[in-house]
Amino acid sequence: MDLLRFITCGSVDDGKSTLIGRLLHDCAALSDDQLAALGAEPDFAHLLDGLSDEREQGITIDVAWRYFGTGRRRFIIGDTPGHEQYTRNMVTGASVAEAAVLLVDVRKGVLPQTRRHAAILALLGVRALVLAVNKMDLVGFDRARFEAVAGDFAEVAARLGLPAPVAVPLSGLTGANVVIRSNNMGWHDGPTLIEALEAIPAQDDLGAERPFRLPVQGVLRDGENRRAIGTVAAGRIAVGDRVVVQPGGFASAVAGLWIGEQPVAVAEAGRAVALSLAGDVDCGRGAVIASAGDPPPVADRFEANLVWMGDEPLLPGRGYWLQLGSQSVTAFVQRPKYELGIETGEKLAAKTLGPNAIGVAELSTDRPLVFEPYADSRALGGLILVDKESHATVACGMINFALRRTANLHWQELSVDREARARIKGQHPRVVWLTGLSGAGKSTIANLLEKKLHAAGRHSFLLDGDNVRHGLNRDLGFTDADRVENIRRVGEVARLMTDAGLIVITAFISPFRAEREMVRDLLEPGEFLEVFVDAPIEEAERRDPKGLYAKARAGELANFTGIDSPYEAPDRPDVHIDTTAVSAEAAAERIARLLLEPHED
Incomplete structure (x- = not known):
């Protein structure tokens, strides 16, 4: 029998956990101790609400997976959260599911969270959908109420491009139309829930007719022999088949296949395999081995x-x-x-x-x-x-x-490269990145540093935060997103200047570690010098050279670093300057000495 992995989803309190508990019970998928724990008046929801927080709150937080089977099929079912704040958990479940049962409380109809879950199912490519219109017992098994809800959701599904749902009126609490057909809904000539799940076609999108794909998880080495390991994501492969390794497009052929330690001639989608290639082909973790005739882009x-x-x-x-x-x-x-x-x-x-x-x-x-x-x-x-x-x-x-x-777009080959430009200037390109709160002394130190480098005959350029915002970044404000873009642009400019062989000095608050590391990653190893110009906020505010702290305290200046916007101090700066203990002149001299030291090639 084939296996179907599906999830249940929908708005909170629509009855997902209860429905699954009833489904497992009526399919005889519960153990004796589980049946005993249910007692005379079973609360089926507790079969899946395994987290203590869920039991206390009466809601589902995590994704709970259960296995069961019928005479026609095997199933893995996931109960996903209904609360909006746990959307991420619902996404996790849907990302590995082939089908979904979307619950709607017949009394409430299609709710915003119903639409949210439907949109996520559409984005994640869930290929089959059952609409479970639940709690029909609470409306007297009214056919008109069911058809109104089913019609409303059909419009939502069509707009999102979802597959046409199979609508089933049911009651998870009583079991009506879950596994056993209900006499109270004789007007329903469609399937029960279990019949609808059993009728979903078997997954065939990983069949042998699709081009072969093997994402490489790692490489096993045995002396000179190397085997790429991974799970076949699509298609089939046989010993002798021609393949390419992406990225790079390196052509080769399959020299050997193994499932576990057992040599095999053929492997199909879903199998974890080891594969050896003919010739000396570079193939490591992150590569994809694919059919030679139809490689992925x-x-x-x-x-x-x-x-x-x-x-x-x-x-x-x-x-x-x-x-x-x-x-x-x-x-x-x-x-x-x-x-x-x-x-x-x-x-x-x-x-x-x-x-x-x-x-x-x-x-x-x-x-x-x-x-x-x-x-x-x-x-x-x-x-x-x-x-x-x-x-x-x-x-x-x-x-x-x-x-x-x-x-x-292609990289243009240039006759004069960055090494040649630096060599003619007699220096090594660097980016000296001064970061710290407003008023810490960054611009003062940066200006003194450039004067010292100029006196020493070095070729430098100073990028100051305020000056850059008068031109290159004049379109940016001070939201977190604008600050990120501000530093991204400055980082790209600084990189171009190092290509010119310059020593670049920057003086920016640059409040986020991620963007400072992004600039470091743009440069060659050793070219980025992070200087933390450290002043307690009380001292920076006392200096307040531009009156900005006062405006921020008065509510006249929003998104001001240190007041209503965070500053992430460097964990391990290359240079730490405590401006309450060191003068700007001494700080500039210390940095200059680092830059002017003989550099080993």
Whole structure:
């Protein structure tokens, strides 16, 4: 018998856990001790509400998975949360499900969270949908009420591009039309819930007719022999078949196949395999071995649907870790094209995405990714974004397509390179990045430092925060998103200046660690010198050279660092200057000595 993995979802209190408990009970899928624990008046919801917090609150928080079977099929069922704040858990469940049972309380009809879950199911490509119109016993098994709810949801499904749902009137509490057909709803000539689940066609999108795809999880080495290991994501492969390794497009042939330690001639989708290639082909974790005749594309710019799962909003321009299968890169998310209005399905203008929001945005990566559109392949089209500081998963995404305009852009080979430019200046390019609160003394130290470098015959350039905002960044404000973009632009300019062989001095508050690390990553190792110009906020406020703290305290200046916007001090700066103990002159002299020291090539 084939296996169907499905989830239940819907608005809170629509009865998901109770329905699943009833389904397991009526399919004889409960053990004797579980039956005994239910007692004479069973509360089926507690079969799945395993977390203590769930029992206390009477809600589902985590995704609870259960296995059961009938005479016709095996099932893995997941009970997902209904509360909006646990949307991320629902997304986790839907991302690995083939089908969904979406519950609606017949008394309440289609609610905003019903539409939210339907939108997520559409984005995640769930291929079959059963609409369970629950609690029919509470409306006297009224056919008109059922048909009104089913009709309303059919319109929602059609607008979202979901598969046409199979609507089932039922009662999870009494068991009516769950497994046993109810005499109270003789007017319903469709399937019961279990019949609807048994009738969903077996998954065939990973069949042998699709091109072969093997995302490489790792490499086993035995002397000179190397075997790429992973799970076949699509298609089939046989010893002797021609393949290519992406990225790179390296051609080869399959020299050997193993499942476990057993040599095999053929492997199909869903099997964990080890595979050896003919010849000396570079193939490590993150690569994809694919059919030679139809390899997956490679790109570094995409449009993707995003479900934002972070507690803090998306910061466009910030670098996040992007994980796609076994590939890991840094990705930068642009300002969203739009946010999806859950209530109406409209495309709403958006500058960012807040917790549990769904939108569409462009992403760029620091290295090319092997991908396929999510509609064609979950394995090569589904991604997550991870915050570099907290290591929390902040979004899941579904790639729609690559932005092909990048195919027309190529690096121009230049006869004079950065090494030649630095050599003629007799210096090593560096970026001296002064960070700290407003009033800490960054600009004063930066100005003195440049004077010392100039006197020593060094070629330098000073980028000051206020000066840059008069020109390059005059269009940016002081929101968190604008601060991120401010530093991204300055970082790119500083990198270009190091290509010219210059020593670049910057004086920016640059409040976020992630953006300072982003600039460090743009440069060659050893070229970024982070200088923490440290002054307690009380001291910086006492100096208040521009009167900004006073304005912020008076509510006349919003998003001011240290007052109503955070400052993330460096954990391990290359240079730490305590301006309450060291003069600006001494600080500049200390940094200058570091820059003027002989440099070993």
